Amino acid sequence: MTARPERIVVVGASLAGLAAAHRLRERGFAGSLTLVGDEPHLPYDRPPLSKQVLRGLCTADTTLPRHPDLRAEFRLGRPATRLDPAARTVELGDGSRLPYDRLLIATGTRARPWPASEEAALDGVFTLRGRDDARRLGARLQAKPRRVVLVGGGFIGFEMASTCRDLRLPVTLLVRDAVPLAAALGPRLGGLVGEVAREKGVDLRLKTEIERMEAEGDRLAAVTLKDGERIETDCLVAAIGTLRNVEWLDGSGLEADAKGLRCDAFCRALLRDGSVAAGVFAAGDVARWPNPHDDDALVAVEHWGNARAQAETVADNMLAGDASAMRRHDHLPDFWSQQFGLTIKLVGLTEGADAFAVMHGSLEERRLVAAFGRDGRTIAAASIDSARWLPAYKAAIRERAPFPPIGDALDQTRIRVQDP
Amino acid sequence: MSGSTLFERILDPANRANPYPLYAEMRKTPVARQEDGTYVVSTHAELARLISDPRISSDDLPDPRKFRWTGHPVTDLLVRPVRAEIRKRHRPFIFRDPPDHDRLRAQVMRCFTPERVRGMRDKTQRITDDLIGKMRGKGRIDLVDDFSYPLPVTVICELLGVPPEDEPRFHGWATQLATALEPNQRDDAETQARNEVCFNEIADYIRDLIKDKRKAPQEDILSDLATDRDGMNDYDLIATAVLLLVAGHETTVNLITNGMLTLLRFPGHLERLRAEPETAPRLIEELLRYEPPVHYRTRLALADIPVAGTTIPKDAPVILLLAAGSRDPLRFPDPDRFDPDRPDNRHLGFGGGLHYCVGAPLARIEAEVALVSLVRRLKGPSLVKDPPPYRPGASLRGPRHLPLALEGVADE
Numbered sequence: 001m002t003a004r005p006e007r008i009v010v011v012g013a014s015l016a017g018l019a020a021a022h023r024l025r026e027r028g029f030a031g032s033l034t035l036v037g038d039e040p041h042l043p044y045d046r047p048p049l050s051k052q053v054l055r056g057l058c059t060a061d062t063t064l065p066r067h068p069d070l071r072a073e074f075r076l077g078r079p080a081t082r083l084d085p086a087a088r089t090v091e092l093g094d095g096s097r098l099p100y101d102r103l104l105i106a107t108g109t110r111a112r113p114w115p116a117s118e119e120a121a122l123d124g125v126f127t128l129r130g131r132d133d134a135r136r137l138g139a140r141l142q143a144k145p146r147r148v149v150l151v152g153g154g155f156i157g158f159e160m161a162s163t164c165r166d167l168r169l170p171v172t173l174l175v176r177d178a179v180p181l182a183a184a185l186g187p188r189l190g191g192l193v194g195e196v197a198r199e200k201g202v203d204l205r206l207k208t209e210i211e212r213m214e215a216e217g218d219r220l221a222a223v224t225l226k227d228g229e230r231i232e233t234d235c236l237v238a239a240i241g242t243l244r245n246v247e248w249l250d251g252s253g254l255e256a257d258a259k260g261l262r263c264d265a266f267c268r269a270l271l272r273d274g275s276v277a278a279g280v281f282a283a284g285d286v287a288r289w290p291n292p293h294d295d296d297a298l299v300a301v302e303h304w305g306n307a308r309a310q311a312e313t314v315a316d317n318m319l320a321g322d323a324s325a326m327r328r329h330d331h332l333p334d335f336w337s338q339q340f341g342l343t344i345k346l347v348g349l350t351e352g353a354d355a356f357a358v359m360h361g362s363l364e365e366r367r368l369v370a371a372f373g374r375d376g377r378t379i380a381a382a383s384i385d386s387a388r389w390l391p392a393y394k395a396a397i398r399e400r401a402p403f404p405p406i407g408d409a410l411d412q413t414r415i416r417v418q419d420p
Numbered sequence: 421m422s423g424s425t426l427f428e429r430i431l432d433p434a435n436r437a438n439p440y441p442l443y444a445e446m447r448k449t450p451v452a453r454q455e456d457g458t459y460v461v462s463t464h465a466e467l468a469r470l471i472s473d474p475r476i477s478s479d480d481l482p483d484p485r486k487f488r489w490t491g492h493p494v495t496d497l498l499v500r501p502v503r504a505e506i507r508k509r510h511r512p513f514i515f516r517d518p519p520d521h522d523r524l525r526a527q528v529m530r531c532f533t534p535e536r537v538r539g540m541r542d543k544t545q546r547i548t549d550d551l552i553g554k555m556r557g558k559g560r561i562d563l564v565d566d567f568s569y570p571l572p573v574t575v576i577c578e579l580l581g582v583p584p585e586d587e588p589r590f591h592g593w594a595t596q597l598a599t600a601l602e603p604n605q606r607d608d609a610e611t612q613a614r615n616e617v618c619f620n621e622i623a624d625y626i627r628d629l630i631k632d633k634r635k636a637p638q639e640d641i642l643s644d645l646a647t648d649r650d651g652m653n654d655y656d657l658i659a660t661a662v663l664l665l666v667a668g669h670e671t672t673v674n675l676i677t678n679g680m681l682t683l684l685r686f687p688g689h690l691e692r693l694r695a696e697p698e699t700a701p702r703l704i705e706e707l708l709r710y711e712p713p714v715h716y717r718t719r720l721a722l723a724d725i726p727v728a729g730t731t732i733p734k735d736a737p738v739i740l741l742l743a744a745g746s747r748d749p750l751r752f753p754d755p756d757r758f759d760p761d762r763p764d765n766r767h768l769g770f771g772g773g774l775h776y777c778v779g780a781p782l783a784r785i786e787a788e789v790a791l792v793s794l795v796r797r798l799k800g801p802s803l804v805k806d807p808p809p810y811r812p813g814a815s816l817r818g819p820r821h822l823p824l825a826l827e828g829v830a831d832e
Contacts, residue, residue: 360474388774392473399726408723408734409474411518 005101005279005318006031009090011080012106012245013037015045016284016307018064020104021072023315033072034098036090038079038107041131042066047304049134050159051338055166056142060135080107083252085277101279102318105249105261105269106311108285109242109302119213124220126237128156137237141167145235148172149223151210152239153180155337158193160237161202162339172203172231174210184335186350186420189370189382192363196340242302244286254280260288260300265328267314281318283310292330293397294349294379301333301349332398345387348372348380348397356420357404359393360411361386369393372420373403427452427460427739431814437807439715439814440756443744451730458737459721459730462744464751464768466728471740471773475723478775479517510655512663514775521774524656527648528664528778531641537781540575544789547574549832552797556829560804563822564677567794569595572672572786576665579782581633581640586625590665593622597666598811626658668779674713674818675783676790679704681822682711683795684803686758690795697792703760704787708746708769710758715743715817717771742768743817800827 008024010017013035021033037043045062052058075092082091083103090098111127114120124145126137141148141164148164150157153175164171173180180197181190198204205225213236214222222232246256255262255272261282262270267289269280282289284307290296309331317326336345353372359381361368369389372380377400381393389411396405404415429435430442443462446452450463461467470476513524551567561567573594577587596618600611630646637643641664645657652660683690693703719738724731732738746767747755770777777783794801804823811820 389472389474391469392475395469395473395727401726406474406723410477410722411474 003101004031004321005029007100008033008102008104008318009098009100010035010104010106011090012104012108012284012286013039013043013074013076014106014108014284014307015043015064015304016106016108016311017104018043018066019308019311020106020283020315021070022067023312024318025067025070027315027319029315029319031101033070035072035074036078036080036092036098037074037076038093039130039132040077042074042076044131046129049131050128050156051163053134054138054141054160054163056138060131060138062131080248083249083254083280085252085254085271085280088279103280104311104314104318105280105282105286106284106307107245107248109244111238112241112243114238114240116213120238121218122213122215122220123218124234124236125213126235128160128237128239129242140235141169145169145233147231147233147235149174149231149233149236150239151236152241153177153182153206154239154241155181155184155335155339157237157239158197159337159339160239161197161204162200165200165202165340170203171201172205172233173197174208174225175204175206176209178207180204180206184346184350185344185382186353186356186372188356188363188418188420189344189384192366192384193339193342193344196342196366200340242285244300246286253277259298261286262298263287263289265290265292265296266317266323266326267310267329268317281314283307283314289329291333291349292328293332293400299333299349301331303333303335305334306331332394334394342366343385343387344382345390346380346382347390347394348378350380350382350420353379353420355403355417357415357417359404359406359415360389360409362413371396371403371405373417376403377401378403378405425454427454427458430741433810433812433814436810436812436814436817439743439817440747443741443747446741446744447748450728451732453730458739459732460739460741461727462741462748463728464745464748467740467742467745467768468772470719470725470727470738471768471771471775473725475721475725476738477517477720477722478515478521479511479720510653510659512659514663514667518774524652524660525774525778527645527650527652528641528660530648531644532778532782534781536579536641537785540579540782541785541789543578544571544575544786545793547571548789548793552793552829553832555798555826558826560823560825563680563824564673564819565821567790568673568676568680568822571676571790572669573665575672575782575786576668579641579668580661580664581638581642582629589621589625593618594665594669597622597662598670622662623658626661627654630654630657664779667777668782670816671713671777671779672783672786674816675704675707675787677819677822678711678713679707679787679791680794680801680824681803681806681808681819682707682758683791684801684824685806689758689760693792694795697796699760700788700792701784702762702765704784704791705765705767705769706758706760706762707787709752709762709765709767710746712743712746712767712769713816713818714769714771716741716815717775742771797830797832798824798826799830801825 017035043064045064048062053060078093080090081093088100111129147170150161150173161171161173179187179190180194209226211224211226222230224230244260249256253271255270263282267281269277269282271277285302288298288300291299310329313329320326333349334347350372352374355373357371359369359371367385369383369386371378378396383390426446430439446462450466452460513521555561573591577590582590600615633643633646637647717740721732721736721738723734749755770780802825804825808819808822
């Protein structure tokens, strides 16, 4: 494992894969570099897909910039189908075999499909993950559907709802939970965003699920909710989460399941016996790694910033030689979203939060920085239209500062700790 | 001054020409306590963090009599006859905290419209051409006195709406204000007296100018500010006008002078700029990292702030040594190399956080027009003295003079 690598294969030609490739070249890797992608497209950017692309402000061609000297071979439109870690080869869908000295697994996630496959197949039922999804859905929205029904109470659902309102389309947003965005923002902030969405004309339904869909021929015509209400619609988007692309690793001995591909702190993939799979690394949405900001709890973070940062850690570690020269991945998750005229930023992970405090601004003004605590420590912070102090909170989270973290500060009134 | 501590050696004018080795030493202790209780922060990550920390105040700056590194809060003198509490309330917004800072800054930002700033390019070019034209027939010039000084003050006069006939008076005041900003000069009784006369003159002048603008508003910043519906009162207006004059002036002088000095030290980059003027924007960003006009800013800790293993205690003065952060090898590979092609060049040249330089877009335009014109039109420029003599200040750092030998001046 200490010999300098000559052949590096990256499975997954999206943000993490490309960022790793760039970093490898920047760090002087001169050997052969192959990027494998199951989609036919060169690496592209996803965040605009649920916003600008759907609004028709730009085309779905959001190809990421590539360094002119990248000297990488792209194997596109062919998924990897099998990994043999002992032989150090990856097999592709076309039967070809790629040998590697170092392998990066960055296969990411795919949209969770609508569970009833006949309904999912109806014309007018969409998911949104890739460029082609965005192109198809964007075209449908431009054609002015009578009503858009969105299923899912996460950021993608809300961003799409916001886009639909920008396009002046009637939109119903169905959320299974009692509070929208609660998993990421907690009930108070999630509730605030829900309120704004309603003011902007979104028909937001909480604690609601679809019982069944109705079709006219092969076209979606209406949905019936569990409470019996029927909503006519010709366009439904299921934003009900993601699935990790790990099936191709079956039989490889790697520890991979629905929660992701398990890694150590240096992002090296682990075998089921807990040992390191020689030369195999992981980055991005698919990687599940011990988060130093959360007592080394295993997390997989589906954020743009993490994909890039983790790819860079991996690239460095691939070239580091042995573990003593590797660095651990200690990226603090951060995330931002724009919807309904609000800019929402989040650092850290709010999971398990037991305390919440507005640190600057107020819920009433809808301009604020809030902090989240767990067991007396600061674990996350979020801002709405007011990110100026967020870097300080980021530092407080890294330092696991006592909660609430930053007192006697500018632009701050009395801090009241409450439930999230 | 036998520099006992590292930071004292940085302040020592003897080390002005090349403080960077001292900065490298300084960075070994990212947050360093000084004997007088001041904390000096010198590494990029810590600077980037503290510059956006709500426990760091720009108001209530430390007493300049106690801390010798403190710059002169010019407007303190400017409104000297006014009671202390009013004086404090009407500091320019660079020395204020939210919410007052935000209100005043927002009013100024509304005046710095992108169209207006872009419109300054042609004017800057015209002033530049004028100044270079005057160098004809000279075998030797002082870039500072002949060019870098008059250019920005003329630009800011135009922006503020100072009538052209009054510009010479403004030039005089600007020079005097620059002297007043030097910490090392302030104990001199004669300078003090001169400063005071100058401040009273400029305050009276601006007060009158504001009256005129209210009666007959024109297309300029002072007219906009004076007629703003939720406008500033006169104290704030005067403080803001002086701030724009000083901040928009002193710094740009140094940016242009440092720029030419750097280009003459690296003739390859000078030739490249001459041949490819479109590379100017990146070159200027690198200049802002490599030879920034502002080397440090001062702040005050409002609470105990733990950072990089040290706790800055409540009420401690804090020095943000931005220029050291912009040469931090942990952030910029090979930081002492001047490399305009540097990717990801997020320097601290314009500061950061809520006090990020309002004039940044204007400064970029001025530096771009100035440097491109200078390298295009000056024939065979060479440094007469390297390093040139520096002004004593460590905060706003730049050559006092930059004598250049010329073979001639090309036509426009």
